[in-house]
Amino acid sequence: xxxxxxxTVAFDAIETPFGKTDKIIGGAGxxxxxxxxxxxxNTNLISVVGNDFPETYLxxxxxxxxxxxxxxxxxxxxxxxxxxxxxxxxxxxxxLVTELNxxxxxxxxxxxxxxxxxxxxxxNLTPSVQQKVxxxxxxxxxxxxxxxMNFWMDKTPDDLKKTVSNVDLLCINDEEAQQFSGENSLxxxxxxxxxxxxxxxxxxxxxxGALLFGENKIFSAPAxxxxxxxxxxxxxxxxxxxxxxxLSDTDDLSFENMKNALIIGSVMASFTIEKxxxxxxxxxxxxEIGKRVKQFIDLTRFNLDPEKI
Amino acid sequence: xxxxxxxTVAFDAIETPFGKTDKIIGGAGxxxxxxxxxxxxNTNLISVVGNDFPETYLxxxxxxxxxxxxxxxxxxxxxxxxxxxxxxxxxxxxxLVTELNxxxxxxxxxxxxxxxxxxxxxxNLTPSVQQKVxxxxxxxxxxxxxxxMNFWMDKTPDDLKKTVSNVDLLCINDEEAQQFSGENSLxxxxxxxxxxxxxxxxxxxxxxGALLFGENKIFSAPAxxxxxxxxxxxxxxxxxxxxxxxLSDTDDLSFENMKNALIIGSVMASFTIEKxxxxxxxxxxxxEIGKRVKQFIDLTRFNLDPEKI
Numbered sequence: 001x002x003x004x005x006x007x008t009v010a011f012d013a014i015e016t017p018f019g020k021t022d023k024i025i026g027g028a029g030x031x032x033x034x035x036x037x038x039x040x041x042n043t044n045l046i047s048v049v050g051n052d053f054p055e056t057y058l059x060x061x062x063x064x065x066x067x068x069x070x071x072x073x074x075x076x077x078x079x080x081x082x083x084x085x086x087x088x089x090x091x092x093x094x095x096l097v098t099e100l101n102x103x104x105x106x107x108x109x110x111x112x113x114x115x116x117x118x119x120x121x122x123x124n125l126t127p128s129v130q131q132k133v134x135x136x137x138x139x140x141x142x143x144x145x146x147x148x149m150n151f152w153m154d155k156t157p158d159d160l161k162k163t164v165s166n167v168d169l170l171c172i173n174d175e176e177a178q179q180f181s182g183e184n185s186l187x188x189x190x191x192x193x194x195x196x197x198x199x200x201x202x203x204x205x206x207x208x209g210a211l212l213f214g215e216n217k218i219f220s221a222p223a224x225x226x227x228x229x230x231x232x233x234x235x236x237x238x239x240x241x242x243x244x245x246x247l248s249d250t251d252d253l254s255f256e257n258m259k260n261a262l263i264i265g266s267v268m269a270s271f272t273i274e275k276x277x278x279x280x281x282x283x284x285x286x287x288e289i290g291k292r293v294k295q296f297i298d299l300t301r302f303n304l305d306p307e308k309i
Numbered sequence: 310x311x312x313x314x315x316x317t318v319a320f321d322a323i324e325t326p327f328g329k330t331d332k333i334i335g336g337a338g339x340x341x342x343x344x345x346x347x348x349x350x351n352t353n354l355i356s357v358v359g360n361d362f363p364e365t366y367l368x369x370x371x372x373x374x375x376x377x378x379x380x381x382x383x384x385x386x387x388x389x390x391x392x393x394x395x396x397x398x399x400x401x402x403x404x405l406v407t408e409l410n411x412x413x414x415x416x417x418x419x420x421x422x423x424x425x426x427x428x429x430x431x432x433n434l435t436p437s438v439q440q441k442v443x444x445x446x447x448x449x450x451x452x453x454x455x456x457x458m459n460f461w462m463d464k465t466p467d468d469l470k471k472t473v474s475n476v477d478l479l480c481i482n483d484e485e486a487q488q489f490s491g492e493n494s495l496x497x498x499x500x501x502x503x504x505x506x507x508x509x510x511x512x513x514x515x516x517x518g519a520l521l522f523g524e525n526k527i528f529s530a531p532a533x534x535x536x537x538x539x540x541x542x543x544x545x546x547x548x549x550x551x552x553x554x555x556l557s558d559t560d561d562l563s564f565e566n567m568k569n570a571l572i573i574g575s576v577m578a579s580f581t582i583e584k585x586x587x588x589x590x591x592x593x594x595x596x597e598i599g600k601r602v603k604q605f606i607d608l609t610r611f612n613l614d615p616e617k618i
Contacts, residue, residue, distance in 0.1 A: 039618075088493075089493055184397075184398050185534075185535065185536050185537065185538075186534055187534040187535060187536045188536050205517065208514065208517040208518075209517075209529075209531070211534065217607070218534055218607075218608055219607075219608060219609075219611070220518075220531035220534075220608045220609060222518070222529035222531070225494075225495055225496040225520065225527055225529075226494065226496060227494050227496050227497050228494065229494075256611075256612070259610075259611040259612075259613075260611055260612070260613040262611075263611055263613055264613070264618075286618055289618050290615040290616060290618045291615070293613055293615040293618060294615040296613075297613070297615065298526070298527075298528075299527055299528060299529045300528075300529060300609045300610075300611075301568075301609075301610075302528070302530075302565075302568040302569055302571075302572055302609075303565070303568075303569065304568075304569040304572055304573070304602055304605075304606070306599040306600070306602040306603040306606065307599060309348075309573075309595055309598050309599045309602060
């Protein structure tokens with residue numbers, strides 16, 4: 001029951017009020033695959049890097065049992081590089097540098113061994129590239145999840161709509177849901193988006209948690225209250241990776257199980273934001289993850305009998 | 310096990326994108342007492358109105374079994390009047406008119422029959438007036454809950470700190486918690502506020518729900534996703550009223566029961582914002598309330614075993 005992920009593998013340089021990094025491993029595909037790898041032991045990654053991408057970073061992925069046959073290494077090009085700076089309250093960030101490099105002409109290749117993946121996760125990328133991955137699978141995966149962002153809503157709205165119409169679950173944040181649907185209420189936005197395509201929708205609300213919509217049901221997961229958000233980079237990707245990793249590993253597409261996957265996504269994201277880059281995701285134990293699941297249970301569980309009000 | 314509430318009883322004139330009201334009954338005390346009255350059958354209200362306050366509005370309160378002996382009717386004065394206009398997305402409002410009138414010199418009187426109240430709810434008011442009510446109780450109520458707002462943090466910070474230090478539970482919104490504590494993270498804000506006084510803290514986050522802190526525990530309640538927020542006026546007061554009404558009626562001050570009270574507060578607030586003013590709160594049945602509690606259960610309940618991750 002393998003999972004194939006497509007997404008960027010990149011260099012990030014991050015500055016927050018707590019410090020500054022050199023070029024470290026980043027990219028949506030990296031965060032998604034790392035988070036998923038804690039649950040899904042057959043995680044495949046499709047991406048592209050340049051000749052400057054160090055072997056140690058590829059090893060980091062391999063050490064998490066991630067199949068990297070799908071990562072093209074472009075001999076004459078450099079790796080996608082992003083640099084950003086977060087402001088005091090971590091709510092806003094400025095992009096300082098974006099060098100697309102090898103990502104500019106990314107033509108995704110699906111290795112033979114990925115062809116039978118039942119689950120496909122499209123990390124945030126050019127929508128037409130996401131679509132290419134769907135098209136290049138011999139048969140349509142049973143469940144396709146897609147992440148995207150406002151940038152593509154502005155830049156390639158038609159391509160975006162096409163790809164969205166071909167997936168089972170769309171994952172975006174609250175402002176993006178409002179922009180994409182033209183609706184202010186998230187409930188109305190969800191109804192409209194689901195009517196137009198994907199059966200399920202996740203709306204990420206950052207520190208306010210996330211909502212899952214589908215089958216005329218709604219589930220709300222809080223974010224774990226933390227004293228310090230050290231570095232929010234990759235939180236949304238980690239969330240998506242935890243979600244699809246758990247969902248594909250349990251191989252149960254019921255709404256009830258998607259609720260659990262949403263909690264797992266929130267748990268994994270809480271580890272990412274505690275440290276720089278992927279550091280918080282690199283060496284987690286099942287017992288650490290379990291403890292944090294318990295925190296989410298304590299945070300949300302109440303025993304009120306609707307019949308005895 | 311009675312509950313005494315102090316808070317404004319007022320005229321409100323409200324304009325939202327959905328319509329406009331004449332002067333209708335409003336005020337923190339009104340919303341709190343109405344919401345509480347669905348649970349606590351012995352709810353007392355301390356307030357002040359002018360000679361222009363119609364008998365029908367007093368009857369509305371009496372019909373909910375609210376004891377209004379504590380509402381002073383000032384023969385030569387007018388009732389506190391507030392008028393506000395909400396903008397398109399309902400996140401911002403402009404105050405158009407504030408006429409303090411009889412509220413300007415409000416000197417709260419605690420009737421004898423209120424003296425043995427085990428529960429006291431201080432609605433948002435001048436902190437020194439809230440303190441006067443505490444001082445005028447023959448013996449300190451067992452549980453005092455207090456609502457306030459940023460206005461008093463700016464205007465009478467010392468009076469505010471004094472009153473806050475004398476209550477068991479403080480209820481404020483997220484921005485107010487940040488301002489009051491000087492901390493950006495809500496978790497850090499809560500720790501600081503609790504260290505300085507009240508044992509429990511509720512942080513209201515509007516459409517993102519509410520957090521309850523105390524005994525080194527945290528509980529998170531979502532807000533019910535709604536298609537239309539018709540009129541947010543009084544939502545926070547209703548929330549507080551539902552909370553203290555349920556808590557005082559069940560007379561169980563455990564953190565577990567406060568979780569239930571937080572859900573009840575959220576349920577009651579969801580009724581208020583669906584209609585203008587207090588309309589959504591005027592004629593609820595226990596079965597309607599129970600149905601909405603069920604919605605909150607569906608919205609938050611998941612079955613993930615931390616041992617089986």
